[in-house]
Amino acid sequence: MKVLLVDDSDLSRKVQLKVLTQLSIAAGDVVEARNGIEALRKLEELSYGVDFVLTDWNMPAMDGITFVRELRKIEKGRRLPVIVVSSEGEEDKIATAFSAGANSYVTKPFKKEVLARKIQSVKSVAALPEKPNGKAIGSTAALSGDLSALGFAELVQFLNFSRKSGDLLVKPEAGEAGVGFTEGEVKDAWIGKFASEEAFFSIARLRKGRFEFHEGRPPRPQRIKQGTLALLMEAMRLVDEADAS
Numbered sequence: 001m002k003v004l005l006v007d008d009s010d011l012s013r014k015v016q017l018k019v020l021t022q023l024s025i026a027a028g029d030v031v032e033a034r035n036g037i038e039a040l041r042k043l044e045e046l047s048y049g050v051d052f053v054l055t056d057w058n059m060p061a062m063d064g065i066t067f068v069r070e071l072r073k074i075e076k077g078r079r080l081p082v083i084v085v086s087s088e089g090e091e092d093k094i095a096t097a098f099s100a101g102a103n104s105y106v107t108k109p110f111k112k113e114v115l116a117r118k119i120q121s122v123k124s125v126a127a128l129p130e131k132p133n134g135k136a137i138g139s140t141a142a143l144s145g146d147l148s149a150l151g152f153a154e155l156v157q158f159l160n161f162s163r164k165s166g167d168l169l170v171k172p173e174a175g176e177a178g179v180g181f182t183e184g185e186v187k188d189a190w191i192g193k194f195a196s197e198e199a200f201f202s203i204a205r206l207r208k209g210r211f212e213f214h215e216g217r218p219p220r221p222q223r224i225k226q227g228t229l230a231l232l233m234e235a236m237r238l239v240d241e242a243d244a245s
Contacts, residue, residue, distance in 0.1 A: 002029045006039045006055035022112045035059040036067025052081035072101040081122035095229040114243045121151035125158045143213040153235040160184040166215040177203045180220035186228045188220040195223045204235035
């Protein structure tokens with residue numbers, strides 16, 4: 001597995017490299033860059049042949065979010081998995097990172113278990129078809145998979161950034177749950193007979209279960225009042241806390 005590690009601090013890169021090697025990623029497979037400009041240059045030299053990018057926010061010359069925005073403008077970089085490294089209390093910055101096209105984030109100092117799950121999730125998201133079958137309307141699923149390989153929050157971020165409309169149906173061990181989207185925004189969430197933000201967070205805590213995304217279904221009533229990015233950050237926080245405990 002090849003990784004691009006972007007951070008202007010030598011000490012931070014050293015600490016993050018240690019965590020990556022604990023995940024059985026060879027130090028020789030980690031390419032380092034000190035800012036976004038250097039990261040873009042190294043990606044071009046590598047023909048974008050890395051499995052994922054781990055980037056800091058605050059860097060000179062080109063910060064992490066500008067780097068993500070520029071990366072998403074490049075054809076070979078549009079689907080490259082990107083995890084942004086943030087500090088506690090940077091919710092606004094994390095929301096900006098999602099809007100720019102980041103797939104997930106990790107709060108430093110982070111544990112290897114948390115990072116391992118996020119790496120698996122963002123790589124699984126990158127493997128999803130960029131353009132789900134546009135003819136898959138109603139009963140036929142445009143996307144399908146299992147939450148054991150692909151994190152719910154990262155899946156929601158993919159649908160949000162792709163501005164998809166339809167129903168994401170999740171089938172846990174018992175019952176059924178789902179999330180309704182309109183132009184990428186979460187408008188409804190239900191689990192069993194309950195529909196609310198808490199239903200969304202209950203689904204986010206699921207570690208396994210089949211999912212299907214049905215594109216083009218009629219919009220559901222709006223029963224979610226909270227913004228999609230706020231929902232995402234809270235969902236990721238809940239899952240990270242569970243992993244770290």
